[in-house]
Amino acid sequence: MTAAVLARPAGMRDPGRRTDGTTSVDAELMGGRVSVQLRPRPRAETDPGAGSGSEADRCTQRDAVRTIRRIASWADRLTRFNEDSELSRLNADPAASVPVGPTLAAVLATARAAGRATWGIVDPTMLVPRLAAENPNAAAPDFVAADSLPAGRSWTIQRGGRRSVVTRVAGTRFDLGGVAKGWIADRALAALWDYPAAVIDADGDLAIALAFGEDWRIGVADPRTNGAILTTVELRGLDPAGRQRFGLATSGTSVHRWSHGGRTTHHLIDPRSGRPAITDVVQATVLAESATAAEAAAKTIVILGASRAEALLDQPGVWASIVLTDGGEVLASPSALRWLA
Numbered sequence: 001m002t003a004a005v006l007a008r009p010a011g012m013r014d015p016g017r018r019t020d021g022t023t024s025v026d027a028e029l030m031g032g033r034v035s036v037q038l039r040p041r042p043r044a045e046t047d048p049g050a051g052s053g054s055e056a057d058r059c060t061q062r063d064a065v066r067t068i069r070r071i072a073s074w075a076d077r078l079t080r081f082n083e084d085s086e087l088s089r090l091n092a093d094p095a096a097s098v099p100v101g102p103t104l105a106a107v108l109a110t111a112r113a114a115g116r117a118t119w120g121i122v123d124p125t126m127l128v129p130r131l132a133a134e135n136p137n138a139a140a141p142d143f144v145a146a147d148s149l150p151a152g153r154s155w156t157i158q159r160g161g162r163r164s165v166v167t168r169v170a171g172t173r174f175d176l177g178g179v180a181k182g183w184i185a186d187r188a189l190a191a192l193w194d195y196p197a198a199v200i201d202a203d204g205d206l207a208i209a210l211a212f213g214e215d216w217r218i219g220v221a222d223p224r225t226n227g228a229i230l231t232t233v234e235l236r237g238l239d240p241a242g243r244q245r246f247g248l249a250t251s252g253t254s255v256h257r258w259s260h261g262g263r264t265t266h267h268l269i270d271p272r273s274g275r276p277a278i279t280d281v282v283q284a285t286v287l288a289e290s291a292t293a294a295e296a297a298a299k300t301i302v303i304l305g306a307s308r309a310e311a312l313l314d315q316p317g318v319w320a321s322i323v324l325t326d327g328g329e330v331l332a333s334p335s336a337l338r339w340l341a
Contacts, residue, residue: 012065063192124174
């Protein structure tokens with residue numbers, strides 16, 4: 001039996017090697033750029049021949065490229081921008097119950113769990129209002145009433161091995177967005193666990209694994225000034241017995257914005273109103289145990305507002321937050337101070 005050959009993702013650049021030995025490869029996926037960054041295993045560092053042509057370096061590059069191709073395969077199933085994706089076929093199917101494959105089922109189940117952890121704010125059924133925010137003059141799909149907003153809890157998923165079943169009320173359409181990015185980052189990281197340092201950046205949702213003594217610095221962009229840095233997060237592997245996993249995600253209202261008739265809208269839909277969130281938070285960055293948890297918490301802080309940021313830190317696995325308000329204040333949770341460079 002021959003292994004399946006994964007296609008080269010669009011816009012994938014050849015692997016590069018930085019001065020610190022880190023191998024990096026990226027591609028245009030999920031509406032932005034996705035990257036895989038790997039620091040070589042110790043044997044690559046101690047081998048006198050561990051230059052760009054060494055076997056260890058070639059293995060690292062091969063793993064990075066293989067991971068990008070796997071990410072592309074998952075993204076192809078989960079995107080709403082391709083009418084042939086499994087998600088698009090689910091959305092287009094008028095049946096009340098639709099079988100779905102294991103990848104889509106896993107991400108839908110992750111979205112369901114994120115909704116429970118965020119008081120329903122993470123809601124994957126917000127595609128119709130999201131499309132309305134993008135283009136309020138566009139016609140709704142044939143099977144969705146233009147003024148219909150299906151309840152976020154009006155769907156279920158029955159998990160199976162290779163076949164699960166999604167059941168929803170008429171008009172319910174899914175947009176997995178950030179949930180899919182967080183899930184993909186976490187899933188891809190799991191296959192790279194034996195590297196001293198591995199980072200999956202799924203268009204801003206990061207999954208990071210660090211061995212003892214390794215560190216990684218991440219600049220958090222300041223949305224008020226192009227190219228400016230709001231703060232820098234410095235992560236360290238502090239577990240002598242193994243590797244530590246981190247998730248870092250930023251969500252905000254300064255990206256994916258549209259203007260219609262003098263009115264500006266953004267992509268973060270408040271499921272309580274079905275409209276772009278009215279909030280005093282411009283941007284929220286969250287550090288958590290996984291990219292999935294960080295993405296859900298960051299989105300929830302933006303939608304609910306700065307006063308609810310502390311409540312999110314009571315959720316298991318959510319460690320720290322950095323919030324930029326519409327008044328220009330930068331609010332860092334006390335727990336964030338240990339991570340700021």
